[in-house]
Amino acid sequence: MARAIVERNTRQKRAIREALQGAGRPLSTEEVFEAAQREIDGLGIATVYRSIRSLLDDGWLAPVEVPGKGTLYELAGKDHHHHFSCTSCHRVYELDGCDSGVAVRLPKGFQASRHEVTLYGTCANCVPAGGSPKRAAARK
Amino acid sequence: MARAIVERNTRQKRAIREALQGAGRPLSTEEVFEAAQREIDGLGIATVYRSIRSLLDDGWLAPVEVPGKGTLYELAGKDHHHHFSCTSCHRVYELDGCDSGVAVRLPKGFQASRHEVTLYGTCANCVPAGGSPKRAAARK
DNA sequence: ATAGGTGCAAACAGTTTGCATGTAT
DNA sequence: ATACATGCAAACTGTTTGCACCTAT
Secondary structure, eight states: OOOOOOOOOOHHHHHHHHHHHHHSSOEEHHHHHHHHHHHSTTOOHHHHHHHHHHHHHHTSEEEEEOTTSOEEEEESSOOSEEEEEETTTOOEEEEEOOOTTOOOOOOTTOEEEEEEEEEEEEOTTTSOTTSOOOOOOOOO | OOOOOOOOOOHHHHHHHHHHHHHSSOEEHHHHHHHHHTTSTTOOHHHHHHHHHHHHHHTSEEEEEETTTEEEEEESSOOSEEEEEETTTOOEEEEEOOOTTOOOOOOTTOEEEEEEEEEEEEOTTTSOTTSSOOOOOOOO
């Protein structure tokens, strides 16, 4: 009888999981790499790609497709929610709640099964108290 | 006095414009290339990338970011609308109308300036009269 | 005639894969 | 001890750029 394939608990995968958990917002592969690299010296980008993939397969991570930013990743199992993409600091935040209505007329014969909503604007860090955006670290 | 830079009306750019106009839905660079190539023999992909970029600069084209499909392009100047991505044939359609409400609570200090809504499901071609999707040409 | 446009190939950037080595189990 | 995981480099894919030639003006 074949032994079950066991996923190993390695330093690098642990660091990658912690980066995602600690962020509180969806991260790009690049951001995960940078965060995990601070913990693990010599970490390779390929390991990040592979780990993210396996975490997705495990159902521990969920992909978030944000228009214009490629695929980001957040912890799986959250309630239905959408995202906010700050056009100033380029961070993506989670928003909770959603008027599950999304009143868009569908042409006859079309059936929608899910929807994706992304808001764009400036986040609280970038637009302090009514002023114009403070020149926030324009990360990359 | 410097002479104004004039954009030339070449066969290839004309074919590219016609592909976009005739489609009636947003196209990917690849789709534009395929369509235009049917008209212009020997058309190079670089020309498509360059032409799309110049049409964007001219304000003749607008980019459409559809999560999971990269950037598509549609004619500019349309009314506010959103998109439908068919998970069966992978085509993207325009939907008209939008409940400009989009009732998502924003955290304090966040300011939204625009939003993007994408619906996913099966289009009329792929789900005929209440049945299960007819195995539509699963284009790539 | 001239300057912008085109095709081709090389250059790039992001992601994946093969392989020898490392390391949880 | 064994088999999965890692790091590195090569391979790929999608997009951009340099350059000699072409062509709308």
